[in-house]
Amino acid sequence: MIYSKLWLIPIGILLFLSSCIKDEAKNMEADIVSVNVPDSVINTKPIINNRNVVIYIKQGAIDLKKFAFEFELTPGAVSVPASGSEQDFTAPVAYEVTSEDGKFTKTYHVSLIESxxxxxxxxxxxxxxxxxxxxxxxxxxxxxxxxxxxxxxxxxxxxxxxxxxxxxxxxxxxxxxxxxxxxxxxxxxxxxxxxxxxxxxxxxxxxxxxxxxxxxxxxxxxxxxxxxxxxxxxxxxxxxxxxxxxxxxxxxxxxxxxxxxxxxxxxxxxxxxxxxxxxxxxxxxxxxxxxxxxxxxxxxxxxxxxxxxxxxxxxxxxxxxxxxxxxxxxxxxxxxxxxxxxxxxxxxxxxxxxxxxxxxxxxxxxxxxxxxxxxx
CATH class of the missing domain: 2.60.120.890 (BT2081, beta-jelly-roll domain)
Known part of the structure; x- marks a missing residue:
């Protein structure tokens, strides 16, 4: 009787392990962590803080009315507008970043400044x-x-x-x-x-x-x-x-x-x-x-x-x-x-x-x- 139920032990172990193994938690961060702008067009390194990205551009180095701004986000995060999309930077552009788990959003205002x-x-x-x-x-x-x-x-x-x-x-x-x-x-x-x-x-x-x-x-x-x-x-x-x-x-x-x-x-x-x-x-x-x-x-x-x-x-x-x-x-x-x-x-x-x-x-x-x- 005891031996006839031993085959249940491996199944029980597998069920126990599967209940302990959960999907890896998705990232909760929604940040712009770095930007990709050629050194040849900027006066100083880009400034990234908790809300803004400020980039001092050499006068006439780019067309501010249609510039494809590229940046890196925290893993799994997405932004609207997307990185690399052309935008009009004659005024600050708002980028809404959403975390991988979808629960957190942060708005960054990106300014390209020639003055x-x-x-x-x-x-x-x-x-x-x-x-x-x-x-x-x-x-x-x-x-x-x-x-x-x-x-x-x-x-x-x-x-x-x-x-x-x-x-x-x-x-x-x-x-x-x-x-x-x-x-x-x-x-x-x-x-x-x-x-x-x-x-x-x-x-x-x-x-x-x-x-x-x-x-x-x-x-x-x-x-x-x-x-x-x-x-x-x-x-x-x-x-x-x-x-x-x-x-x-x-x-x-x-x-x-x-x-x-x-x-x-x-x-x-x-x-x-x-x-x-x-x-x-x-x-x-x-x-x-x-x-x-x-x-x-x-x-x-x-x-x-x-x-x-x-x-x-x-x-x-x-x-x-x-x-x-x-x-x-x-x-x-x-x-x-x-x-x-x-x-x-x-x-x-x-x-x-x-x-x-x-x-x-x-x-x-x-x-x-x-x-x-x-x-x-």
Whole structure:
């Protein structure tokens, strides 16, 4: 009787194994991960962040009215329009990317830009992330929307909770008449706590910041900051209006109190993008990039000129304070190569001067408006 039922054992094993083996889960990501544009037609490497793709094209190198933009997606994802289809890029083109499992979609706005970073910034133009509610600033030049500003908001979103508001984030806008110098809005930056999760990875604060460049964040520990975009003018002075109020207690990356008063940071850097890309300096550790990083944005050997506000402590009175700072030139430049977009500009604002190493005071506030780069 026992032996007569032994033949059932292999079948039972097969049924058990088949119940344990499931189809491999389909990919949930919906990202543009890389783009395919010939180096011969671009001024700098394409910028890809969580929402935008920005490509600086050499003037006249392509026909913007019918350009076949090619890109790579996360495995299994599809896009509408499809990669390689001809589109009119005289305005940003929206690409909707859907994940392999069909459950997630993301819209990327792709801009092909032939013009330089502008020289005047009044922080009037901004949008809001539909899901996480953080705001992002942009500029409009010659009728084209330029997504040239970046901030830490997308990284902070990982710690912002389930129902964040614009005010939850470090980088915001304000319409308070006390601070608006021109237009209807000013830039408002506030250093925020990143809560338990941030403290766990030794990133207890997020400084309110805004900078010309790009930031890509996959998680609270995978955040890459890239400073600078093409600029075809020679800067002479950097000016604008600001107000600063430091928070009560500065803490470091370990969450320990530091016996100093918080300071803000406001500066602009003009640098040689081509030399940086070629890696001609003896101490270069990462040739091939066209951007500056947190580690070298103020001390890179490729910096041609820098302008930095020196009075970085609490400002006097309730209103805004004017700053005017000359660019200090450290290297010679070639005017013809300026015209040919050899150089980049980075403009940086931060509510906590040491925010890049996660040191600052929660509640430090920096308001900025009507900023200009005067050129010669």
């Amino acid at each position: 330089s970073v502008p020289s005047n910034f009044d922080f009037e133009l901004f949008g809001q992330d539909e899901k996480k509610k953080w705001i992002y600033f942009y500029e409009e030049v010659e009728g084209m929307q330029q997504s040239l500003w970046a901030s830490g908001n997308s990284g902070f979103a990982f710690t912002a909770g389930n129902n964040p508001t614009e005010q939850s984030y470090p980088t915001q806008s304000t319409s308070d008449a006390k601070y608006v110098v021109s237009g209807e809005h000013a830039l408002y930056l506030e250093t925020k706590s990143t809560g338990f999760l941030g403290g766990l990875v030794k990133k207890p604060i997020a400084a309110g910041n805004l900078f010309i460049g790009s930031l890509f964040s996959k998680s609270i520990v995978e955040i890459e900051t890239r400073f600078g975009l093409p600029y075809n003018k020679v800067p002479e002075t950097f000016e604008g209006f600001y107000k600063y109020e430091p928070g009560a207690k500065v803490i470091n990356a370990q969450g320990q109190t530091v016996d100093v008063t918080d300071e803000c940071d406001i500066y602009a850097v003009f640098y040689d993008r081509v030399a940086l890309m070629k890696g001609t300096a003896n101490d270069d550790v990462n040739p091939g990039r066209t951007w500056l990083t947190d580690a070298d944005v103020k001390n890179s050997p490729y910096i041609v000129a820098i302008a930095q506000v020196k009075e970085t402590g609490k400002t006097d009175g309730d209103g805004m304070v004017k700053f005017t700072v000359p660019f200090e030139f450290k290297k010679e430049f070639n005017r013809a190569e300026v015209d040919a977009f050899r150089y980049n500009i980075a403009v940086v604002f931060s509510a906590s001067k040491n925010g890049a190493v996660f040191q600052g005071a929660v509640g430090s506030k920096l308001i900025v408006d009507n900023v200009k780069i005067n050129t010669k």
